[in-house]
Amino acid sequence: xxxxxxxxxxxxxxxxxxxxxxxxxxxxxxxxxxxxxxxxxxxxxxxxxxxxxxxxxxxxxxxxxxxxxxxxxxxxxxxxxxxxxxxxxxxxxxxxxxxxxxxxxxxxxxxxxxxxxxxxxxx
Amino acid sequence: xxxxxxxxxxxxxxxxxxxxxxxxxxxxxxxxxxxxxxxxxxxxxxxxxxxxxxxxxxxxxxxxxxxxxxxxxxxxxxxxxxxxxxxxxxxxxxxxxxxxxxxxxxx
Numbered sequence: 001x002x003x004x005x006x007x008x009x010x011x012x013x014x015x016x017x018x019x020x021x022x023x024x025x026x027x028x029x030x031x032x033x034x035x036x037x038x039x040x041x042x043x044x045x046x047x048x049x050x051x052x053x054x055x056x057x058x059x060x061x062x063x064x065x066x067x068x069x070x071x072x073x074x075x076x077x078x079x080x081x082x083x084x085x086x087x088x089x090x091x092x093x094x095x096x097x098x099x100x101x102x103x104x105x106x107x108x109x110x111x112x113x114x115x116x117x118x119x120x121x122x123x
Numbered sequence: 124x125x126x127x128x129x130x131x132x133x134x135x136x137x138x139x140x141x142x143x144x145x146x147x148x149x150x151x152x153x154x155x156x157x158x159x160x161x162x163x164x165x166x167x168x169x170x171x172x173x174x175x176x177x178x179x180x181x182x183x184x185x186x187x188x189x190x191x192x193x194x195x196x197x198x199x200x201x202x203x204x205x206x207x208x209x210x211x212x213x214x215x216x217x218x219x220x221x222x223x224x225x226x227x228x229x230x
Contacts, residue, residue, distance in 0.1 A: 037167075044221060045167065045210055045212075045221040045224075046221065047218060050219065059218065095167075107219065108172070108214035109173075111172075
C-alpha cells in the first residue's frame with residue numbers, strides 16, 4: 001500500500017523558516033515525480049512545487065519561487081520542502097503527492113496524496 | 124500561467140440526479156486535465172486523468188470529457204457519498220494550476 005507521511009508543520013513567525021518532509025513507502029520512490037500542494041483554510045488547492053523522478057529539474061508556483069526549495073532523497077524515500085521568508089499568506093495545509101504514473105521527466109496528476117501537515121505563519 | 128475556471132462554484136442536487144461540472148482553461152491544454160474529489164478534512168482523491176480516463180477504483184458513474192479548453196465532469200446518478208468539492212487541474216505546462224472548486228451540496 002502506498003503511504004505518504006508528511007511532517008514538519010507548525011507555527012512560525014513571519015520571515016521565519018520551516019522544513020517539511022514526506023516519508024514515502026509502498027512504491028519505488030525513485031521512479032515517480034513528486035509534488036507539494038497546499039490548501040489555505042477554507043480555500044481551494046494550490047500546486048506549490050514539483051520535482052521529477054530524476055530530480056534533475058525543479059518547478060515552482062510564482063508565489064513561492066525564490067523562497068521555497070524542493071528536494072528529494074531517493075536513498076531515503078523522502079521528499080522535502082525548505083520554506084524560507086515565510087509570509088502570513090503561506091498559512092495552509094501542505095500535502096505531499098505522488099504522480100500517478102512513473103516517468104523520468106513529467107509531472108502531471110497526483111495519486112495518492114498524504115494526509116497533510118498544517119503550517120501556520122503568524123506573529 | 125494557465126487559468127482554470129470552474130462552474131458552477133456550487134450546485135445543490137438530490138440523490139439520483141445527474142450533475143455536470145465545467146472547467147475552462149485560459150488556453151489550450153489538449154487532454155492534460157484531471158479531476159479530483161475532496162471531502163471535508165480529507166486529502167483530495169483522483170477521479171479522472173487525461174480528461175476522460177477513469178482512475179482505478181472510481182465508480183463508473185463518474186465520467187470526464189473534453190479537450191482543448193473546455194472540459195466536463197459528469198456524475199450520472201448522484202450518490203450520498205458524492206457530496207463533496209470537486210477540482211479540475213491542468214498538467215499542460217508549469218505552473219500546474221487548479222480550478223477554484225465546485226461544491227456539490229444536498230438539495
